[in-house]
Amino acid sequence: METQPIIVWLRRDLRLADNPAMHAARESGAPVVPVFVFDEEEAFAPGGAAKWWLHRSLRALSVDLTAAGSRLVLRRGRGAETVAEIARSLNASAVFWNRRYAPAHVAADKKLKADLTAAGVEAKSFSAALLREPWEVETKAGAPFRVYSPFWKVLRAAGPSREARPSLRKIRGLPKSPFTEDLDSWGLQPVHPDWAWEFAEVWRPGEAGAHEALKAFLDETAEYYARDRDRPDREATSRLSPHLAFGEISPLQVWRATHARIEAGELDREVGEKFLSEIGWREFSYHLLYFNEGLEAAPLRAEFAALPWRKDKKGFAAWTKGETGFPVVDAGMRQLWRTGWMHNRVRMLVASFLVKDLLIPWQDGASWFWDTLVDADPANNSASWQWVAGCGADAAPFFRIFNPVTQGEKFDPHGAYVRRFVLELSQAPDKFIHKPWEAPKDDLASVGVTLGKTYPARIVDHAFARTRALEAFRSIRKD
Numbered sequence: 001m002e003t004q005p006i007i008v009w010l011r012r013d014l015r016l017a018d019n020p021a022m023h024a025a026r027e028s029g030a031p032v033v034p035v036f037v038f039d040e041e042e043a044f045a046p047g048g049a050a051k052w053w054l055h056r057s058l059r060a061l062s063v064d065l066t067a068a069g070s071r072l073v074l075r076r077g078r079g080a081e082t083v084a085e086i087a088r089s090l091n092a093s094a095v096f097w098n099r100r101y102a103p104a105h106v107a108a109d110k111k112l113k114a115d116l117t118a119a120g121v122e123a124k125s126f127s128a129a130l131l132r133e134p135w136e137v138e139t140k141a142g143a144p145f146r147v148y149s150p151f152w153k154v155l156r157a158a159g160p161s162r163e164a165r166p167s168l169r170k171i172r173g174l175p176k177s178p179f180t181e182d183l184d185s186w187g188l189q190p191v192h193p194d195w196a197w198e199f200a201e202v203w204r205p206g207e208a209g210a211h212e213a214l215k216a217f218l219d220e221t222a223e224y225y226a227r228d229r230d231r232p233d234r235e236a237t238s239r240l241s242p243h244l245a246f247g248e249i250s251p252l253q254v255w256r257a258t259h260a261r262i263e264a265g266e267l268d269r270e271v272g273e274k275f276l277s278e279i280g281w282r283e284f285s286y287h288l289l290y291f292n293e294g295l296e297a298a299p300l301r302a303e304f305a306a307l308p309w310r311k312d313k314k315g316f317a318a319w320t321k322g323e324t325g326f327p328v329v330d331a332g333m334r335q336l337w338r339t340g341w342m343h344n345r346v347r348m349l350v351a352s353f354l355v356k357d358l359l360i361p362w363q364d365g366a367s368w369f370w371d372t373l374v375d376a377d378p379a380n381n382s383a384s385w386q387w388v389a390g391c392g393a394d395a396a397p398f399f400r401i402f403n404p405v406t407q408g409e410k411f412d413p414h415g416a417y418v419r420r421f422v423l424e425l426s427q428a429p430d431k432f433i434h435k436p437w438e439a440p441k442d443d444l445a446s447v448g449v450t451l452g453k454t455y456p457a458r459i460v461d462h463a464f465a466r467t468r469a470l471e472a473f474r475s476i477r478k479d
């Protein structure tokens with residue numbers, strides 16, 4: 001029996017089902033040593049909210065691995081170096097991992113592959129996080145895509161490149177498991193203050209929680225998805241984003257489960273396709289991330305680097321705290337702070353407000369999201385901010401500036417979403433819930449609202465801000 005172990009370096013693939021690197025290691029017959037390295041210095045190291053998630057996801061994975069007869073090895077340090085050192089100390093025959101796609105990660109993994117190979121250790125990488133590898137989807141001319149629709153058309157027609165694999169029930173390890181650190185000693189959970197206290201009421205990190213979320217969505221909500229996905233006052237989306245971001249479930253598993261419901265006649269095909277096309281946006285974001293170094297920092301339309309952005313510390317602070325005086329913006333930012341997540345439509349509104357109404361660089365907003373989202377994702381966060389800011393490859397035009405009042409009235413018509421997160425306005429009349437400054441003072445006073453005291457006055461006038469943004473945009477326009 002093979003005694004030299006294979007190391008599986010786990011990153012954002014914290015699952016035992018449909019995990020190609022784990023499956024390949026297990027099928028080799030060699031003892032398998034699953035390793036996770038917490039590397040605070042790596043590109044896209046998790047922010048505060050994602051650390052909360054990571055802690056719980058690792059704990060869940062560790063329990064599942066133990067149940068399968070294995071043991072998760074936890075270490076802190078530089079990722080590749082630590083893995084190479086473990087491989088050396090255990091005299092491993094191979095190191096397997098599932099691929100990452102940020103250019104910095106690709107470079108680090110390539111170097112590790114070269115180093116291991118030079119040391120006589122096999123290094124093998126697998127496709128696990130996407131339906132198809134970024135380089136497998138190309139234009140007729142053989143180039144990467146820069147526009148979503150044709151990208152999705154090609155990927156949708158090709159379909160996934162592999163079959164989903166069932167969960168690993170039994171994994172042989174070494175007779176004596178290597179040293180592992182204590183997860184609790186990593187300090188991933190906030191303590192003083194515990195700003196994440198509400199997260200646990202909303203989320204169940206880990207592979208079981210991911211499948212529970214998918215099943216609940218397909219059983220209860222999916223049929224309303226196409227109609228209601230833009231309504232933050234309704235629970236119409238899957239909330240799979242953090243599970244996908246940590247790889248607790250793969251897009252392939254989501255794809256297969258959705259198709260199974262369609263084929264069984266339990267889900268309308270068009271609705272199911274609409275949902276899968278959002279998974280398609282995730283694939284597209286990864287395509288952009290892979291082919292564009294610095295997606296998180298440099299605008300894809302280079303002229304945007306010269307936009308006359310404003311330095312506005314006070315405005316930025318008001319935005320982060322949900323104290324801009326625009327109810328739907330404030331509700332979104334408070335939902336983010338309280339639950340580590342925000343509805344997609346509201347993400348678009350708050351991002352547009354920061355970038356266009358306040359003219360604050362999109363990178364500042366992306367950093368705040370990075371720190372506060374449990375689903376913070378290198379591809380989706382960077383690509384979406386570029387999209388809203390108008391500087392992305394396939395972006396909303398800069399001059400399409402969301403009006404936070406009319407958008408609120410359209411997508412949260414009775415203000416139920418605002419009332420849930422902006423408690424000061426919970427009794428405000430429907431008519432003024434998205435524009436309390438237009439309400440007669442007495443009407444507001446009778447429900448306990450005094451603008452500028454119990455709820456902030458608007459930090460900017462939208463009509464003025466709109467003109468200012470358009471002028472700034474005109475200054476960089478190249479036509």
Ligand code: FAD
Nearest residue numbers: 237238239240241278279281282344347376377380381384
């Ligand atoms: P559903 O509507 O149920 O969609 C299913 C899955 O498809 C999602 O879980 C997600 O993986 C993917 N998806 C859906 N919409 C998008 C989209 N527009 N772009 C890319 N993928 C999408 N998503 C993240 O996962 N991480 C981020 O860091 C992130 N940052 C964002 C920042 C901004 C400014 C904006 C406008 C959007 C951002 N998104 C991000 C995309 C989107 O808002 C979330 O994926 C979505 O709200 C998650 O909720 P859900 O799982 O219920 O989505």
